Amino acid sequence: SQQGEEDPQALSIQEGENATMNCSYKTSINNLQWYRQNSGRGLVHLILIRSNEREKHSGRLxxxxDTSKxxxxxxxxxxxxxxxASYxxxxxxxxxxxxxxFGQGTRLTINP
Amino acid sequence: DAGITQSPRHKVTETGTPVTLRCHQTENHRYMYWYRQDPGHGLRLIHYSYGVKDTDKGEVSDGYSVSRSKTEDFLLTLESATSSQTSVYFCAISDRGTYNEQFFGPGTRLTVL
Known part of the structure; x- marks a missing residue:
């Protein structure tokens, strides 16, 4: 079964709003990574957070x-x-x- | 963009025929991966390589074989294609395995009729 499960599966918001996606996993990890995939393209790495880190920033990300949860x-x-894109x-x-x-992803749509 | 290409980009074949997909990198990265992406399943690892001639199975390796005779090329072979192998196949590379990011190729869309 998939280690990572994203929630929600799909999210639609207005431009300018904030978007939050969640990922849950089952076993202990060394790190967790987030990727973005535009339609018809390969995945692009966004950010990596190690198991001993609690928060990380990169631009607007x-x-x-939370390793306890x-x-x-x-x-x-x-x-x-x-x-x-899908995340x-x-x-x-x-x-x-x-x-x-990898999890199954969250499909994010930003409406103008 | 990382120097990683996949060929062919699109292929239509018939059940029972052999198919080979090629992943080529110019980054000299040690690790190379083959994934398949299907609706409802996300990305699933087929095989990966941690060096020339060093490969290991992933989550969905049945029906697939791989070879890596040189650092820059990682081949995925479907010995006898089946309709269940219709998918989009992605190659990825990494210089430190899972300790840092993976760079993905553009994908190959394979249709098995």
Missing amino acids: RVTL KSSSLLITASRAADT FCATDPARGAQKLV
Whole structure:
């Protein structure tokens, strides 16, 4: 079964609003990564947060990690139409062998 | 963009035929991965490589084989394609495995009739 599960599966908001996506996982991890995928394209890495970190920022992105709840959230502030994409979390299991495990993704639509 | 290409980008084939997809990188990264992406399943790992001639299975390896004879190329072979292997296939590379980011290729859309 998938290690990471994103919530919600789909999210539609107005341009300028903030978008929050959540990811839950089942086993201990070394790190958790977020990726974006535009329609018909490959995935693009957004941010990596290690298991000993609680929060990380990159531009308009803010990621939090709660290892006690085995969950992470991705916040995109001041959303733009260009943020329309699917967003995936991927976990690096602590006992894994160099294999990321991806969730099914959140489809984000930013309405102008 | 990371120097990673996939070929072909689109392919239509018939059930029972062999198919080989190629991933080529110019970054000299050690790790290379093959994923498939299907609606409702996200990305699933098929096989990966941690060096020349060093490969390991992923979550959905049945029906697939891989080879890596040189650092820059990672081949995925469907020995006898089935309709259930209709999917979009992505290659990814990384210089430190899962300890840092993976760079993805543009994908290959494979249709098995």
